[in-house]
Amino acid sequence: MRLRPERVVWRLARPYLGRLLGAGLLAAGTELAGLALLATATWLLVSAAGRPPLDTLTVAIVAVRALAISRGVLRYTERLAGHDAALRVVTEVRARVFAALAARRGSAAQHRAAQNSAGRHSGDLLSRLVSDVEAVQDLLLRVLVPGVAAALVGLLAVLGASAVEPLAGLALAGGLLLAGVVLPALAAMLTRRTAARVAPLRGALAGDAVDLTSGAADLAAFGATRAALDRADARARELAGLERRTAALGWAVDGLGILVAGATSAAVLTVALRAGVDGVLVGVLGVGTLAAVEAALALVGAARQWTRLRTGLTRVADLLTGADGGPESPDRRPPDAPEPTVGIGAADSEKVAGRWHCRVERVRLRYRRSGPPALDGIDLDLPAGSRIAVVGPSGAGKSSLLGVLTGMVRPDSGRVTLNGVDLADQPAERLPRIVGGLLAEAHVFHASVRENLLLGRTGATEEELAGAAGAAGLLDWVRQQPAGWDTVVGEDGGQLSGGQRQRLLLARALLAAPAGILVLDEPTEGLDPGAADRVLASATAHAGPDRTVVLVTHRLSGLDRYDEVIVLDAGRIAHRGSHAELVEQSGWYRDQWLRQAGAERDHLSVGS
Numbered sequence: 163m164r165l166r167p168e169r170v171v172w173r174l175a176r177p178y179l180g181r182l183l184g185a186g187l188l189a190a191g192t193e194l195a196g197l198a199l200l201a202t203a204t205w206l207l208v209s210a211a212g213r214p215p216l217d218t219l220t221v222a223i224v225a226v227r228a229l230a231i232s233r234g235v236l237r238y239t240e241r242l243a244g245h246d247a248a249l250r251v252v253t254e255v256r257a258r259v260f261a262a263l264a265a266r267r268g269s270a271a272q273h274r275a276a277q278n279s280a281g282r283h284s285g286d287l288l289s290r291l292v293s294d295v296e297a298v299q300d301l302l303l304r305v306l307v308p309g310v311a312a313a314l315v316g317l318l319a320v321l322g323a324s325a326v327e328p329l330a331g332l333a334l335a336g337g338l339l340l341a342g343v344v345l346p347a348l349a350a351m352l353t354r355r356t357a358a359r360v361a362p363l364r365g366a367l368a369g370d371a372v373d374l375t376s377g378a379a380d381l382a383a384f385g386a387t388r389a390a391l392d393r394a395d396a397r398a399r400e401l402a403g404l405e406r407r408t409a410a411l412g413w414a415v416d417g418l419g420i421l422v423a424g425a426t427s428a429a430v431l432t433v434a435l436r437a438g439v440d441g442v443l444v445g446v447l448g449v450g451t452l453a454a455v456e457a458a459l460a461l462v463g464a465a466r467q468w469t470r471l472r473t474g475l476t477r478v479a480d481l482l483t484g485a486d487g488g489p490e491s492p493d494r495r496p497p498d499a500p501e502p503t504v505g506i507g508a509a510d511s512e513k514v515a516g517r518w519h520c521r522v523e524r525v526r527l528r529y530r531r532s533g534p535p536a537l538d539g540i541d542l543d544l545p546a547g548s549r550i551a552v553v554g555p556s557g558a559g560k561s562s563l564l565g566v567l568t569g570m571v572r573p574d575s576g577r578v579t580l581n582g583v584d585l586a587d588q589p590a591e592r593l594p595r596i597v598g599g600l601l602a603e604a605h606v607f608h609a610s611v612r613e614n615l616l617l618g619r620t621g622a623t624e625e626e627l628a629g630a631a632g633a634a635g636l637l638d639w640v641r642q643q644p645a646g647w648d649t650v651v652g653e654d655g656g657q658l659s660g661g662q663r664q665r666l667l668l669a670r671a672l673l674a675a676p677a678g679i680l681v682l683d684e685p686t687e688g689l690d691p692g693a694a695d696r697v698l699a700s701a702t703a704h705a706g707p708d709r710t711v712v713l714v715t716h717r718l719s720g721l722d723r724y725d726e727v728i729v730l731d732a733g734r735i736a737h738r739g740s741h742a743e744l745v746e747q748s749g750w751y752r753d754q755w756l757r758q759a760g761a762e763r764d765h766l767s768v769g770s
């Protein structure tokens with residue numbers, strides 16, 4: 163059964179009710195001291211003109227001092243008592259929340275499925291719960307205690323005013339009802355309405371920011387940057403508009419509050435004057451009314467706070483009462499979970515047809531003027547449909563070469579031509595259709611599998627989607643997921659294993675495969691040797707006969723199917739030839755090949 167979150171907090175707070183009530187009374191005392199201070203000071207100012215007896219004046223002056231001091235002391239003790247009570251309740255809630263979480267650790271698989279569907283990390287879940295528990299503290303200190311204080315002050319102020327003139331008490335009661343009930347209800351309604359839209363928008367915008375920065379290279383590679391920026395812009399504009407409207411409505415409610423205070427004071431004064439109340443007392447009534455309504459207006463802020471806290475409170479209450487059904491069921495997405503951020507309509511429509519002959523001519527690249535060259539005079543000839551593997555030790559320049567080939571990195575000298583035309587002269591939006599693929603440090607977007615795959619080709623059919631996922635070895639996993647293609651993969655694929663993440667990236671590159679040259683930077687990284695061989699073979703086959711494939715890899719198995727293997731070392735081509743030729747020559751390739759073959763034999767013998 164689902165209980166209202168406030169009832170759950172109430173039950174937990176019951177043992178500390180005495181302390182909370184004490185804090186409420188102290189808060190009321192503070193407000194009353196403030197009210198009495200104003201009333202006494204007003205009396206003093208107004209009656210001083212009539213030269214009252216000195217002892218009366220002295221009493222009033224002492225009262226003003228005493229009230230001013232007691233107001234500060236009361237405020238201090240109220241804060242101490244309130245925090246003491248609230249922190250005791252929070253300690254209790256926190257212990258119970260962690261106990262409830264610990265009790266659920268058993269169903270790890272379920273958790274994973276739930277997290278997949280909800281699009282959250284367990285770390286997110288935990289940090290969110292920590293702040294949710296703090297909502298309990300805010301509920302007690304910023305809603306309950308001021309609420310008790312405002313009710314008490316209001317009641318006593320009405321009684322006081324009624325004692326002077328019953329009709330003035332009635333006018334004050336009316337004003338207090340408006341300030342302490344109607345306006346807070348209005349503020350809560352407006353806050354609820356906008357909070358429901360602002361929270362998911364803010365979450366989605368944060369996702370956009372991560373994707374636009376971490377995924378900048380991928381967006382550029384797939385020609386989707388403009389579309390992604392436009393989406394983020396539109397979202398930011400919507401959020402700004404919404405926040406502007408919320409702020410304007412908030413000011414309007416606050417303005418109404420001031421209007422109510424003034425109108426109530428005017429009404430009380432009119433009634434008192436008509437009833438012939440003594441002039442000094444009329445002044446005291448007027449100022450006292452302003453102070454009492456102001457205390458009631460504190461409830462407008464409390465109502466806003468309460469509305470904002472409700473989502474967190476509901477989560478805590480659901481966890482404690484088990485109303486969330488344990489780890490969330492797969493089809494539930496939290497109301498404020500960011501919307502998937504991809505679906506970025508890249509310009510996939512323009513297909514660049516034809517066969518592309520690529521040449522790399524005397525390319526040199528240096529990242530820092532004083533540093534060593536990353537590429538040092540590279541020459542390559544890549545006829546359409548050729549299969550080239552680039553290998554070499556770490557830092558040899560392999561990824562830099564792919565960067566130059568895809569136009570991401572501009573060489574210091576030399577050039578890359580595509581069918582004889584300098585790559586630099588290709589229109590930026592056309593280049594990704596000719597050359598591209600899987601680059602190093604590719605970004606997985608916080609979106610569904612489908613949206614991640616469609617990044618480079620929004621118009622792909624289900625068969626094409628399945629074809630690319632199949633070639634990357636991802637299809638079986640997708641079919642096993644309860645949400646299938648709509649499974650959300652988390653921030654940068656945080657809810658995928660390393661292998662699944664890599665297969666997803668490869669599938670995306672294959673689906674968006676450009677017409678001319680498909681570059682694959684370590685496509686099988688993180689896969690076990692058997693899977694790596696299968697995936698590499700199917701991915702290469704998927705490219706078809708007309709497309710050139712340039713593969714960067716540390717793993718040398720399977721390169722016998724490649725036309726040429728380029729061995730880079732310190733930015734230069736150290737060796738080149740077929741796999742068979744290179745294993746015959748002494749050098750890095752042969753050593754590496756023997757080492758890897760030996761390691762795999764050992765691996766197999768240990769495994770068998």
Ligand SMILES: Nc1ncnc2c1ncn2[C@@H]1O[C@H](COP(=O)(O)OP(=O)(O)OP(=O)(O)O)[C@@H](O)[C@H]1O
Nearest residue numbers: 529530535536554555556557558559560561562563
């Ligand atoms: N953005 C960069 N800024 C400065 N230096 C860079 C940058 N990228 C690469 N380098 C340097 O250029 C050289 C070649 O790097 P590159 O990443 O191309 O090598 P790699 O063969 O792909 O290495 P690995 O196999 O480790 O990925 C390295 O010395 C590297 O430190």
